[in-house]
Amino acid sequence: MKEILPNEVAALLKENSTINIIDVREVDEVKTGKIPNAMHIPLGLVEFRMQDLEKSQEYIMVCRSGGRxxxxxxxxxxxxxxxMNMMGGMNEWEGPIE
Structure with a gap:
């Protein structure tokens, strides 16, 4: 599995690169803030929502610490x-949140 560091994700956002971020944390965790424009799909629902995703695009997966x-x-x-998995998750994220 490919991995990406939080500062690399922040750099991609700053460049206005078209990136697809999926936050797999639970609803109450996302309420504390998420990466701007990240799609929220709780881990337990990923299996059921994968048909909504395009196989031709690349996705960056995010959670609290990188495990989920x-x-x-x-x-x-x-x-x-x-x-790609964002190593360290939101615990290591220093970029903007919404």
């Missing part, structure tokens, strides 16, 4: 999706 997003990334990768 790694599980989500593995699941999607096993189904043919291009994904």
């Amino acid at each position: 997003s790694a599980r989500a990334a593995k699941l999607l990768e096993d189904h043919g999706y291009k994904v």
Whole structure:
């Protein structure tokens, strides 16, 4: 599985690169703030929502510390999706939140 550092994600956002971020934390966790324009799909629903995603696009998976997003990334990768896991999760995120 590919991995990406939070500062690399922040740099992509700053460049206005078109990136697809999926936050797999629970609803109450996301209420504290998420990366701007990140799609929220709780980990337990990823399996049921994967058909809403495009296999031609790459997705960056995010959670609180990187563990749940790694599980989500593995699941999607096993189904043919291009994904990266943001190491350290929101605990390491220093960029903007919404």
